[in-house]
Amino acid sequence: MNSMISLIFITIGILFNLLGCIGIIRLPDTYNRLQAATKAVTLGCCSILIGVIFHFGLSDAGTKALIAIPILFFGSTVAAHALIRGTYHFGIKLGGKSVKDDYKDAVK
Amino acid sequence: MRYVTVFILSMIFWLMLTFEFKVPNLIVGTVASIITSAVFTRFFIQNVYKLIQPHRYFWFIVYLFVFIWECIKANIDVAYRVLHPAMPIRPGIVKVKTTLKSDLAKMLLANSITMTPGTISVDIIDDYLYIHWIYISSEDPEVYTPIITGAFEKYIKKIIE
Numbered sequence: 319m320n321s322m323i324s325l326i327f328i329t330i331g332i333l334f335n336l337l338g339c340i341g342i343i344r345l346p347d348t349y350n351r352l353q354a355a356t357k358a359v360t361l362g363c364c365s366i367l368i369g370v371i372f373h374f375g376l377s378d379a380g381t382k383a384l385i386a387i388p389i390l391f392f393g394s395t396v397a398a399h400a401l402i403r404g405t406y407h408f409g410i411k412l413g414g415k416s417v418k419d420d421y422k423d424a425v426k
Numbered sequence: 427m428r429y430v431t432v433f434i435l436s437m438i439f440w441l442m443l444t445f446e447f448k449v450p451n452l453i454v455g456t457v458a459s460i461i462t463s464a465v466f467t468r469f470f471i472q473n474v475y476k477l478i479q480p481h482r483y484f485w486f487i488v489y490l491f492v493f494i495w496e497c498i499k500a501n502i503d504v505a506y507r508v509l510h511p512a513m514p515i516r517p518g519i520v521k522v523k524t525t526l527k528s529d530l531a532k533m534l535l536a537n538s539i540t541m542t543p544g545t546i547s548v549d550i551i552d553d554y555l556y557i558h559w560i561y562i563s564s565e566d567p568e569v570y571t572p573i574i575t576g577a578f579e580k581y582i583k584k585i586i587e
Contacts, residue, residue: 319454334501334505337501337504337505337508337509338504340509341507341508344508344513345452345507345508345513346513346515347516348544349517349558350515350517350560352546353504353529353544353546353558353560354504354508356541356546357500357501357504357541358501358504358505360541361497361498361500361501378445378446381442381443381445382443384442385439385442385443386428387531390440391537392537393538395536395540395541396537398540398546399536399540399546399547399548402546402548402558403548403549406548411517412517412519418518418519418520418562419518419519420566421519421521421548421556422550426453
């Protein structure tokens with residue numbers, strides 16, 4: 319039963335990771351690519367880790383997977399923030415489809 | 427008091443991470459926790475007695491469920507935009523005012539916004555958050571502010587302030 323649940327979670331996780339990768343290829347500019355990379359890949363990895371918890375139970379590997387989830391959340395959100403802010407300060411323009419830019423006035 | 431709290435929290439974290447209760451491991455953990463509490467306590471919350479008020483944990487659990495729901499919605503949203511042949515995106519950076527005061531609360535709000543559908547926080551300057559939004563549905567600040575921060579701000583206010 320537990321291996322069944324873990325298999326389902328791991329499959330969902332790999333599916334979301336695949337969607338994130340397709341997003342990185344298809345979306346037009348850096349900012350939109352980061353959106354896909356952050357959200358889909360983070361939830362995908364968390365789903366895989368939940369699968370690992372179900373597979374091992376609350377042994378040492380399971381507990382480590384449980385701790386890895388909040389670390390992954392904070393790590394990936396902070397990394398996305400640092401990357402997107404660094405991209406803007408480096409001088410890369412927003413893509414052609416963009417309609418609004420409030421940040422321009424704040425940087426100067 | 428703050429130093430002791432940081433020490434205890436990092437010690438618990440170490441024990442969960444290594445999952446080994448032998449003497450050498452405990453000594454290494456104690457030394458690491460002392461260094462951690464000496465260096466990083468100045469970034470910790472000011473009033474540690476907030477940690478033993480149970481209603482904050484209740485709101486934290488409520489917030490956690492709201493957060494997971496928003497996170498799943500965000501992923502379905504990303505999947506829809508990526509797989510749609512015409513790619514319905516209207517990206518841009520908008521400016522949102524927040525009423526939260528403490529640094530920790532702002533950090534939590536910015537992290538939550540990054541995980542919600544179509545938004546990434548770019549920067550925090552004073553009381554304003556700059557958000558990159560993949561589909562701007564409205565140009566009016568009074569309309570889009572509740573869409574972006576509305577789901578989380580009230581819970582974070584109850585948890586931290």
